[in-house]
Amino acid sequence: MSNRRIACWMSEKKICKINWVEFGKTSLQHDFRLFKLDLNKSLESQGPFCVLLHKLTDIIASADQGDPKCASLIKKVEEYIAAHPSVIVLDPIPNVRQLLNRYISYRKINSTNLHKHGIFIPNFCELKSTNVVELSHQLKNAGVTYPFICKPSLGHGKQAHEMSIVFNERGLVDCKMPCVAQSFINHNAVLYKIFIVGDKHHCVERPSLKNFQAGQDQTIHFDSGDVSKAGSRNSLTVLEPHERVDRVEPDSEVLKRIAGTLREAFGMDLLGVDVVIENRTGRYAIIDVNAFPGYDGFPDFFDTLLQCINNKVNAKYDSKLDRLGDKYFDDISLEKIDS
Ligand SMILES: Nc1ncnc2c1ncn2[C@@H]1O[C@H](COP(=O)(O)OP(=O)(O)O)[C@@H](O)[C@H]1O
Ligand SMILES: [Mg+2]
Structure with a gap:
């Protein structure tokens, strides 16, 4: 293949964080040539290419919110993909779209069989109303308990990370609609991030919110960007001295099951999953899933990514050969019938 x-x-922002020299070199080692696609130029003039690797989440989210410039960029990409069905897209745009809305992605995870293995999504519901009585009913029906965490329904874009922890009914007025309310799971301030690249995954540990109880506290507003970054220090992530416990190693079989199941459920190869372990029960809770995460701390990330891309290209090429083969034999039998 040429x-x-x-x-x-x-x-x-993401471009600046990537070591392009190393990425380019690793691509060459796998016999691929890498280039940065310019969405402001004609895509046709930059082709042909066999793989489109993208992190278009924010643009897709803004397009879906009605931003005309982003909508036209996404249309351009979608038209190119439709006109070139042999291009492998990591990951397909309709699949990425499922992850933009937190409520939709939680429901998708709930439709998998992970619950049979004790892995759960903390109870959640989508809140839109400003009527406190109605909200209270909705929370009760969904089994959402205090304290709960209130996350913007849209998981991407500028305000997607402005969250609140609500401790009591009085705090309901503090929720910014539309949002997803989700029971807060005490997890000793440790978050596990599973980074998925095709059939490989790697887990890193990050700081997370400390334990909270329902009570008379005022709603806490925070920016989730300040909480779970590597090395971030925030008073919300410091455990009370009596709560400090020894670190537990997460069960690698459970992580593997989560990675495999979500990769299949979402039909995506590049995923990040945030998992916490409930302190009282030891159960694993999935609290967030993202497309094309940061992969900070993933060993040999470029090599793993290129292997994944290579497998996909080969699989597509093989299936094309199979189809050509079928056609060849069909043609022969047709010739036989004709003669
Ligand atoms: N249900 C929950 N229980 C306890 N902590 C949570 C829960 N959901 C989120 N968090 C905390 O809030 C942070 C941000 O939430 P997350 O859903 O991962 O949003 P983001 O899209 O901003 O990454 C997490 O890293 C974790 O520390
Ligand atoms: Mg997260």
Whole structure:
């Protein structure tokens, strides 16, 4: 195959974090040529390429929110993909879309069989109303308990990370609608991030919110960007001295099951999953799933990514050969019938 070019698109912010020299080199080692796709130019003029690797989540989210410039960029990409069905897209745009809305992605996870293995999504519901009585009923029906965490329904974009912890009914007025309310799970301030690349995954530990109890406290507003970054220090993530416990190693079989199940459920190869372990029960709770996460701390990330891309390209090429083969034999039998 001659066309082993990978078109890559990411936001400026993400572009700056990537070591392009190393990424380019590793691509060459796998016999791929990598280039940065410019969405402001004609895509056709930058082709042909066999792989589109992208982190278009924020643009898709803004397009879905009615931003005309983002909508036209996404349309351009979708039209290109439709016109070139052989291009492998990591990950397909409709699949990425399922992750933009937290409520939709939680429901999707709940439809898998993970609950049979003791892995759960903390109870949640989507809140839209401003009527406190109605909200109270909705929370009760969904089994959401105090304290709960209130997350913007839209998981991407500027305000997606402005969250609140609500401790009592009085705090209901503090929820910014539309949002997803989710029971707060005490987890000793440790978050596990599972980074998935195709059939490989790697788990890293990050700081997380400390334990909370229902009570008379005022609602706490926080920006989740300040909480679970590597090395971040925030008073909300410091456990009370009497709560400090020895670290537990998460069960690798459970992590593997989560990674495999969600990869299949969402039909995506590049995923990040946030998991916490409930302190009283030891049960694993999934609290967040993201497309194309940061992969900070993933050993040999570029090599693993290129292996994943190579497997996909080969699988597509093989299935094309199979189809050509079928057609070849069909043609022969047709010829036989004709003669
Ligand atoms: N149900 C929950 N129980 C306890 N802590 C939670 C829960 N959901 C989220 N958190 C905490 O809030 C942080 C941000 O939530 P998350 O859903 O991961 O949003 P984001 O999209 O901003 O990453 C998490 O890293 C974790 O520390
Ligand atoms: Mg998260």
